[in-house]
Amino acid sequence: MQHKKLAFIGAGNMTRSIISGLIHSGYPADHILASNPSMPKLEKLEHDFGIKITQSNDDACQFADAIVLAVKPQIMGDMCAALQQNNNLEGKLFLSIAAGLTVARLQEMLGGAHPVVRIMPNTPSLLGKGMSGMFADSNVSEADRHYVDDVMGSVGETIWVDNEEEINGVIAAAGSSPAYFFLFLQAMQEEAMQLGFDKDDARLMVQQAMLGAAEMVCQNPELELSELRAQVTSKGGTTAAAVNTLIDQGLEKIVSKAMQAAVARADEMAKQL
Numbered sequence: 044m045q046h047k048k049l050a051f052i053g054a055g056n057m058t059r060s061i062i063s064g065l066i067h068s069g070y071p072a073d074h075i076l077a078s079n080p081s082m083p084k085l086e087k088l089e090h091d092f093g094i095k096i097t098q099s100n101d102d103a104c105q106f107a108d109a110i111v112l113a114v115k116p117q118i119m120g121d122m123c124a125a126l127q128q129n130n131n132l133e134g135k136l137f138l139s140i141a142a143g144l145t146v147a148r149l150q151e152m153l154g155g156a157h158p159v160v161r162i163m164p165n166t167p168s169l170l171g172k173g174m175s176g177m178f179a180d181s182n183v184s185e186a187d188r189h190y191v192d193d194v195m196g197s198v199g200e201t202i203w204v205d206n207e208e209e210i211n212g213v214i215a216a217a218g219s220s221p222a223y224f225f226l227f228l229q230a231m232q233e234e235a236m237q238l239g240f241d242k243d244d245a246r247l248m249v250q251q252a253m254l255g256a257a258e259m260v261c262q263n264p265e266l267e268l269s270e271l272r273a274q275v276t277s278k279g280g281t282t283a284a285a286v287n288t289l290i291d292q293g294l295e296k297i298v299s300k301a302m303q304a305a306v307a308r309a310d311e312m313a314k315q316l
């Protein structure tokens with residue numbers, strides 16, 4: 044992997060996840076810098092990964108060849124305005140992980156047609172099990188696309204989309220979706236407790252079932268998901284009773300509506316921000 048000087052502006056959950064992956068894949072710590080207004084998260088990053096830290100976004104900008112914009116979408120405008128006012132941004136590559144901010148909007152915020160890659164990662168990146176969907180602006184070079192693919196590949200799987208609107212689909216399918224699974228597990232844990240198990244046993248059962256199911260999905264790419272389901276479902280048995288209830292109660296429609304709501308919210312954020 045190419046080792047550009049890489050700065051993260053905003054040292055929150057996603058920044059920590061990506062830095063952790065980079066360090067574990069051998070990216071030199073002295074080529075990574077994170078900036079944040081307050082010190083505690085920075086100090087933890089410095090302690091855990093040996094990276095450089097600063098409370099000044101301008102210092103971060105001056106250090107870097109590539110800059111990850113990793114603040115909440117709502118504060119991106121003010122942050123970028125200060126960045127472009129105080130620094131020469133020519134020649135820098137920008138990576139944005141903010142939901143709902145288009146490349147055009149980001150370039151407006153940065154005050155020029157700088158090369159921007161939009162990335163939609165997810166929190167399992169923290170464990171190296173992330174999923175990132177990416178879109179590159181037309182003025183991002185092939186070498187820089189490879190670089191960004193390597194960066195995000197250090198924390199999980201990557202795909203590229205050709206049309207920027209598809210990033211909102213990535214949000215629905217991967218960025219937000221860990222939360223859907225957590226909700227499903229939470230509902231299962233609660234019902235297992237109703238069935239008489241204590242909280243810990245209830246959690247152990249549902250989490251282990253999900254882990255095993257996920258592994259089966261990943262290790263059998265040639266099998267359709269419906270086939271894996273069929274393998275558990277004995278005719279006239281207990282699984283059929285449960286799965287038919289989920290289908291009859293409209294699970295598939297609910298999932299579809301939930302994902303559409305995520306896309307709609309991303310569209311709405313793109314108009315507001």
Ligand SMILES: NC(=O)C1=CN([C@@H]2O[C@H](COP(=O)(O)OP(=O)(O)OC[C@H]3O[C@@H](n4cnc5c(N)ncnc54)[C@H](O)[C@@H]3O)[C@@H](O)[C@H]2O)C=CC1
Nearest residue numbers: 053054055056057079113114115116122140141142164166
């Ligand atoms: N959490 C998630 O599952 C995902 C988050 N994202 C995106 O990642 C971005 C960051 O999200 P998180 O890491 O979850 O948020 P977070 O709240 O954990 O981190 C944001 C950090 O930015 C810092 N910050 C605030 N103002 C700043 C400024 N002016 N300059 C520098 N740093 C500043 C905050 O102190 C905080 O440490 C967001 O834009 C979000 O849309 C994208 C995909 C998944």
Ligand SMILES: O=C(O)[C@@H]1CCC=N1
Nearest residue numbers: 142165214218219220
């Ligand atoms: O909820 C959000 O807006 C962000 C983007 C995807 C996951 N978290």
